[in-house]
Amino acid sequence: MKPSYSNYFLILILISALNVRSQDLDITPYLQKIEAGEKQEVIEKIPGLKKTHPSSSSVIYLEALLTEDGEKAFQIYKSLVDKFPNSKYADDAIYRIYTYFSAIDKNR
16 A cells, blocks of 8 residues: 555644754743843743643743742742643753752751
8 A cells, every 4th residue: 555645744734843842942042131230121021932832841941040039949940841841941940949948948
């Protein structure tokens, strides 16, 4: 039996759809602004980013990074790790959770 071109086309469409879904927002420009001392400008963009990219692990990471309340930042990092354990920022989120608990433990 000879494979039909429609089967190949369907497979190509499925692969393309998965590839688009796996791409996440590139937050490098926002990280550079934070590094340059333009933190407030990035903070103001978070609500819009959350609307346009509601399930983006990168936006969650950026939000946690900019959260000054340690407990709240911990909760956001934890949600990132729980929802997106294989994301680009999961390892850094785990490290930041660790440093948060280390700081709390030293203060006791």
